[in-house]
Amino acid sequence: MDPHGPRPVVVFDLDGTIADTIPLILASYRHAFEQVVGEVPPEAELRSWIGQPLIRTFRAGWPERADELFTTYVAWNRAHTAELIRRYDGVTEVLADLAAAGARVAVATSKMRDIAATCTELVGAAPYLGALVGLEDTTEHKPDPAPLLEAVARVGGTPGGATYVGDAVVDVLAAQAAGMASVAVSWGAESREALAAARPDHLVDTAEQLRAVLLGDGPVAAAPGSAARS
Structure with a gap:
C-alpha cells in the first residue's frame, strides 16, 4: 500500500470488524x-x-x-x-480518519441491509460510509467477490485500487477473488491462526495497526506467508 496515503477505496466487513456483534x-x-x-x-x-x-x-x-x-x-x-452491540476501541475513529484523508469508505456485509444500517448507526460508523452493500444487494455472497465488487462500484472505485478489511477467512478469500488487497483483523470471530493460513496481505491485532496499514502511519508487518502490497 502507498506509504504516503490511504487506498482510494476501503471496504469493510461489518460483524466482527467494525461492530462487535x-x-x-x-x-x-x-x-x-x-x-x-x-x-x-x-x-x-x-x-x-x-x-x-x-x-x-x-x-x-x-x-x-x-x-x-x-x-x-x-x-x-x-x-x-x-x-x-458494542464498539471496538478505535475502529470507528479509523473510519473517520480515512474519510478525512479522502478515502472512499464502504461496507460489504452478509447482514440484511436494514439491520446492517442500524448497526453502523449504533457504533457511529454511518457518517463515514459512502455505500452499504447488504444481503439483498447481490445474488452471490462471500467468499464470492460479488458484494465487494458492488461496494467498490458504488463508490466509483476499481478493485485494483481497493482494500477489503474483514475478520473472517471468507473475507480474505472474497478480497483475493475480487483482485483487492486484503487486511484481516484478529479481534472478530475467526482465530488468528485461521486468518494467517488464508494469506491476507496484512493481519492486524489493533485499531492502531489497522490505521498504520490503511493510512501509512508506520510500518506494520505483513501476515505470515503473505505477499504484502506496497
Missing part, C-alpha cells in the same frame, strides 16, 4: 436453535458461520426448519441489537 450473533443463534430445534450446536460451529448468509447456513444443515430458524433468529436479533 459477536455476543449478539451467538445469542441469536442459541435462541433460534433452542426455540426451533431444541438443541444448540457447539459454539465453535456457531462462530464458523459468522459472516455468511443466515438462510444459506440454515438450509445447509436444517433444510426443513430453515425458514423458521431464520425468522426466529432475525426477530430476536432485531429486538436485542441495541442492547448487545
Whole structure:
C-alpha cells in the first residue's frame, strides 16, 4: 500500500470488524436453535458461520426448519441489537480518519441491509460510509467477490485500487477473488491462526495497526506467508 496515503477505496466487513456483534450473533443463534430445534450446536460451529448468509447456513444443515430458524433468529436479533452491540476501541475513529484523508469508505456485509444500517448507526460508523452493500444487494455472497465488487462500484472505485478489511477467512478469500488487497483483523470471530493460513496481505491485532496499514502511519508487518502490497 502507498506509504504516503490511504487506498482510494476501503471496504469493510461489518460483524466482527467494525461492530462487535459477536455476543449478539451467538445469542441469536442459541435462541433460534433452542426455540426451533431444541438443541444448540457447539459454539465453535456457531462462530464458523459468522459472516455468511443466515438462510444459506440454515438450509445447509436444517433444510426443513430453515425458514423458521431464520425468522426466529432475525426477530430476536432485531429486538436485542441495541442492547448487545458494542464498539471496538478505535475502529470507528479509523473510519473517520480515512474519510478525512479522502478515502472512499464502504461496507460489504452478509447482514440484511436494514439491520446492517442500524448497526453502523449504533457504533457511529454511518457518517463515514459512502455505500452499504447488504444481503439483498447481490445474488452471490462471500467468499464470492460479488458484494465487494458492488461496494467498490458504488463508490466509483476499481478493485485494483481497493482494500477489503474483514475478520473472517471468507473475507480474505472474497478480497483475493475480487483482485483487492486484503487486511484481516484478529479481534472478530475467526482465530488468528485461521486468518494467517488464508494469506491476507496484512493481519492486524489493533485499531492502531489497522490505521498504520490503511493510512501509512508506520510500518506494520505483513501476515505470515503473505505477499504484502506496497
